[in-house]
Amino acid sequence: MSITSLAFVVFCVVAILVYRFLPSSYRTGWLFAASIGFLLTWAWNLAAILLVVATVNFTLGRWLGVATNRRRFFLWTGIGFNVLVLVALKYNGFYVSALTSLLERMGVQTGDGVLKLLLPVGLSFITVQMISYLVDIHNKILKPEPRWLDFALYVVYFPKLLSGPVERARTILPKFKQPSPLDAAAVEKNAWLIVVGLVRKLILADTLLSIIPADIFLHPELYVGQDLALYLLAYTFVIYNDFAGYTSIVRGVSGFFGIELTNNFKLPYFSRSFTEFWDRWHVSLSHWLRDYIFFPVSRALAKKIPNRENIVHLLVPPIVTMLVSGMWHGLGWNFLVWGGLHGLYLIFERLTMLRGPRRLPDEWPKWRQVFSALVVFGLAALAWIPFRMDLVTGWHFLARMLSPHAWTLPHLWLVQAVSTGIRGVTSWREFAFPDMRVLLVLIPALLLDWKQYRRKSETFFMDWPAWAKGLFLALVVLAIRLLSFGETSAPFVYQGF
Amino acid sequence: MTRVPLQKKSALTVILSFISFLVIIAASSELVARTPWVEKISPYRSVGNYDYQFEIKWFRLQDYVKQNGGVDVIILGSSMVNTGIDPDVMAEAFFEQTGVKLRIFNFGVEGLTVAPNSVIAGILVERYQPALLIYVTEMREFVAGSGLDYETRFLADPWLRYERGDFNLSGWAVDHSAALQHYLPYQNWMRADFLETQPNYLQRMRVTTASGYELDSKIGQNIDATPDPNNPDDAENFAAYQNFQIDSSRLNNLQSILDLRQTGETTLLVVEMPVHPTFYAFVGGEAVHQQFQQTLTAFVEANGGSFLPAETCNNIPPEGRSNRWHLNYLGAPIFSKCLGQQLSILADQQNTDFVHVNMGSSK
Numbered sequence: 133m134s135i136t137s138l139a140f141v142v143f144c145v146v147a148i149l150v151y152r153f154l155p156s157s158y159r160t161g162w163l164f165a166a167s168i169g170f171l172l173t174w175a176w177n178l179a180a181i182l183l184v185v186a187t188v189n190f191t192l193g194r195w196l197g198v199a200t201n202r203r204r205f206f207l208w209t210g211i212g213f214n215v216l217v218l219v220a221l222k223y224n225g226f227y228v229s230a231l232t233s234l235l236e237r238m239g240v241q242t243g244d245g246v247l248k249l250l251l252p253v254g255l256s257f258i259t260v261q262m263i264s265y266l267v268d269i270h271n272k273i274l275k276p277e278p279r280w281l282d283f284a285l286y287v288v289y290f291p292k293l294l295s296g297p298v299e300r301a302r303t304i305l306p307k308f309k310q311p312s313p314l315d316a317a318a319v320e321k322n323a324w325l326i327v328v329g330l331v332r333k334l335i336l337a338d339t340l341l342s343i344i345p346a347d348i349f350l351h352p353e354l355y356v357g358q359d360l361a362l363y364l365l366a367y368t369f370v371i372y373n374d375f376a377g378y379t380s381i382v383r384g385v386s387g388f389f390g391i392e393l394t395n396n397f398k399l400p401y402f403s404r405s406f407t408e409f410w411d412r413w414h415v416s417l418s419h420w421l422r423d424y425i426f427f428p429v430s431r432a433l434a435k436k437i438p439n440r441e442n443i444v445h446l447l448v449p450p451i452v453t454m455l456v457s458g459m460w461h462g463l464g465w466n467f468l469v470w471g472g473l474h475g476l477y478l479i480f481e482r483l484t485m486l487r488g489p490r491r492l493p494d495e496w497p498k499w500r501q502v503f504s505a506l507v508v509f510g511l512a513a514l515a516w517i518p519f520r521m522d523l524v525t526g527w528h529f530l531a532r533m534l535s536p537h538a539w540t541l542p543h544l545w546l547v548q549a550v551s552t553g554i555r556g557v558t559s560w561r562e563f564a565f566p567d568m569r570v571l572l573v574l575i576p577a578l579l580l581d582w583k584q585y586r587r588k589s590e591t592f593f594m595d596w597p598a599w600a601k602g603l604f605l606a607l608v609v610l611a612i613r614l615l616s617f618g619e620t621s622a623p624f625v626y627q628g629f
Numbered sequence: 630m631t632r633v634p635l636q637k638k639s640a641l642t643v644i645l646s647f648i649s650f651l652v653i654i655a656a657s658s659e660l661v662a663r664t665p666w667v668e669k670i671s672p673y674r675s676v677g678n679y680d681y682q683f684e685i686k687w688f689r690l691q692d693y694v695k696q697n698g699g700v701d702v703i704i705l706g707s708s709m710v711n712t713g714i715d716p717d718v719m720a721e722a723f724f725e726q727t728g729v730k731l732r733i734f735n736f737g738v739e740g741l742t743v744a745p746n747s748v749i750a751g752i753l754v755e756r757y758q759p760a761l762l763i764y765v766t767e768m769r770e771f772v773a774g775s776g777l778d779y780e781t782r783f784l785a786d787p788w789l790r791y792e793r794g795d796f797n798l799s800g801w802a803v804d805h806s807a808a809l810q811h812y813l814p815y816q817n818w819m820r821a822d823f824l825e826t827q828p829n830y831l832q833r834m835r836v837t838t839a840s841g842y843e844l845d846s847k848i849g850q851n852i853d854a855t856p857d858p859n860n861p862d863d864a865e866n867f868a869a870y871q872n873f874q875i876d877s878s879r880l881n882n883l884q885s886i887l888d889l890r891q892t893g894e895t896t897l898l899v900v901e902m903p904v905h906p907t908f909y910a911f912v913g914g915e916a917v918h919q920q921f922q923q924t925l926t927a928f929v930e931a932n933g934g935s936f937l938p939a940e941t942c943n944n945i946p947p948e949g950r951s952n953r954w955h956l957n958y959l960g961a962p963i964f965s966k967c968l969g970q971q972l973s974i975l976a977d978q979q980n981t982d983f984v985h986v987n988m989g990s991s992k
Contacts, residue, residue: 320640345821556832560824569819598639602646606654609647617677617816 133173135294135381136333143170148388160308163285163389170290182258186287188213189262190280196269197276210266218259223463256460257296258287260420265301267424274302282308291386295378297394297416311390318387324591325384327608332377334612336577341370343569349521352529357538358566360529366570367520368513369577372401399585404493404504406477409512426453446482451475466526469518477511540564658808667811673834675813676788676803683738685834689841693734700757701984702733705746706765709902710737712845713956715965717838722969729982735841742776745783747882752792754889760983762895764886767902768912768921772869773876844958847951856910866911873912875924887932897934898975903943903964905953935975942967
């Protein structure tokens with residue numbers, strides 16, 4: 133069940149109404165049942181796998197909580213189990229073909245699809261949540277959850293199941309037990325979060341994605357330089373609006389249960405440094421990486437090399453953290469390069485900070501803030517190249533995009549020839565004009581971001597007069613309906629991770 | 630009197646504003662779309678159908694009926710009809726024989742087999758009540774599953790379902806809204822391939838005549854050579870049409886076209902398209918073709934229609950074809966003239982002139 137489908141709307145309305153009318157002691161059970169119901173719309177065996185994951189982590193957490201010795205053993209067993217499940221089910225492309233051929237050489241006929249394993253949606257998100265749960269218990273900053281049902285709900289809670297946010301057990305479990313009251317202001321805020329999410333996903337991300345030619349990331353040599361640059365810009369906004377849209381929708385839905393989820397995106401393309409970028413982009417994951425990779429690596433280094441002035445302290449933690457981030461997205465060289473690039477950006481930034489007193493971006497002069505934001509945006513956009521395509525193609529893409537020879541001027545002579553009827557064209561691309569459709573969608577996308585940035589509120593619409601809200605909603609509904617004629621719907625990008 | 634809480638009042642105002650603005654935007658769009666100004670800057674209309682050529686024909690027929698006060702003959706079929714029959718030439722040939730000027734429209738649409746065409750035939754006859762409906766066919770469309778994917782998608786279209794009596798809001802809105810009909814030619818504006826498909830769509834719209842004929846200027850290559858099962862270019866056709874058998878469900882579709890004569894004054898004529906003789910190698914030879922013709926003749930006549938076999942007008946030279954199935958700008962006039970002449974003979978036999986007595990609906 134896609135979260136932008138009508139079926140999901142009906143599902144949510146029923147789930148919320150029943151939840152609100154139930155006595156509080158039954159609410160966890162109801163949310164759990166609703167989440168399992170949601171899971172079953174994807175695949176029955178998915179529910180089974182996640183319940184096994186939940187039970188094993190719940191048990192290990194209990195053991196960790198009471199153990200006085202062998203605590204490290206339980207912790208590493210838990211981490212090993214979660215990583216193993218992830219590798220076995222998500223990264224099976226690496227070994228399934230090898231295993232198949234080995235079995236067939238041994239005379240075991242595997243047949244089509246026998247070894248094809250199921251990739252549970254959201255498994256990467258669940259894995260990091262399970263690891264942080266066990267680490268927090270081990271570090272005695274969290275007590276193990278005593279009730280299996282509450283813990284299982286933490287694993288399968290449907291609004292955050294598909295693509296997060298990555299919630300810590302210590303923050304979300306208390307919310308399950310004591311949800312916030314749902315007053316009129318909360319209802320309005322949640323409703324607007326859903327509307328903003330739908331705008332980002334259905335109007336901005338899906339439309340931009342549809343405009344980008346599918347083969348541009350396979351055969352960049354077929355396109356002129358300015359097209360590559362423009363479509364890369366479009367992709368930069370696709371991935372942001374797609375994921376931010378998803379997060380906004382699920383936060384709104386979860387808010388109706390009185391369970392607030394982390395805001396994953398805080399206008400990242402307005403960041404003036406990469407440190408700020410990672411504080412605004414996929415916040416729940418980057419904070420997880422900070423707490424469970426960056427800080428432990430820094431502490432481990434500090435034990436080995438006590439001198440904090442040593443350059444190793446500057447280089448190793450960011451690069452390791454960002455490489456892990458790359459690997460979390462997928463086991464491929466391209467993801468490693470994407471993570472490595474961001475690691476290098478952070479290192480460069482840390483090196484530049486060594487000069488002079490450290491000042492926060494808000495204290496910088498305006499021109500420097502604008503310039504830095506443009507540089508950060510440009511470098512982040514370039515890093516999407518290895519994120520989106522394999523390294524060889526990515527290299528060709530970059531080389532062609534940056535080559536002045538690959539850029540052409542619009543064929544104005546052709547415009548004249550066509551307008552006077554001397555000749556016709558079989559494709560509008562023959563004019564070599566920039567694809568204005570990208571700009572047509574980027575303008576409202578930027579306007580939405582800009583308004584949210586200036587008003588420091590993602591639901592700034594709440595301050596509008598009622599008639600303006602009504603007009604905006606009418607325009608959104610009409611835009612979604614008109615766009616739906618063009619069959620542009622696409623799955624969420626981060627659902628693949 | 631109880632007071633409504635401020636928050637609830639505000640929510641109610643938002644909902645009322647939302648509904649009001651939806652109505653205002655929809656109504657003003659309708660008003661603007663119905664002005665001559667919009668018709669002038671964007672004369673294209675669409676009902677959002679998967680097959681844009683169907684839409685070209687649909688709106689062109691509406692315009693044709695408006696301009697000519699009705700339509701006497703509608704020719705229905707696939708792309709072979711689209712590029713193979715020029716209604717103006719056909720009408721001219723009929724006029725030379727009978728002195729009667731027929732209003733003929735070509736409703737050939739690429740990719741449509743007898744299954745979707747049986748649905749379209751019903752709609753056209755109900756709307757326009759032509760004196761004669763000519764269904765042009767050939768052997769391939771009687772093979773089970775031929776064109777099935779296309780047909781399934783075509784028939785699932787909300788507007789088409791609405792036209793067939795299956796009420797749905799989307800189909801109703803498209804059928805009644807001039808604003809939507811002017812937007813829908815650009816419905817795929819956000820798709821990557823729009824920049825390629827749109828010029829093609831506009832070009833085809835331009836070259837399709839007022840009577841629905843689209844000229845094909847290509848000339849077929851090597852079509853005189855007998856197909857070779859070992860030639861990769863021919864292998865697919867051999868695989869598709871060897872062991873040729875008429876599918877009974879396709880015959881049922883043809884029967885539903887023939888049954889249309891019972892709903893009014895429409896006469897039904899089934900014409901076999903004269904494909905290039907080397908085509909029959911794919912289906913197992915001329916004997917198989919003759920068997921097909923016998924079956925079809927008997928079936929059509931048993932259902933009250935007339936059947937015109939391919940040989941009747943098979944005087945098309947190789948350069949008059951763009952491939953084994955389609956006629957080009959040289960072949961189409963020859964076939965169209967012959968068809969017009971044959972029509973005059975049929976008119977004589979049936980003692981009619983095929984002139985539509987009532988003005989067709991132009992809704």
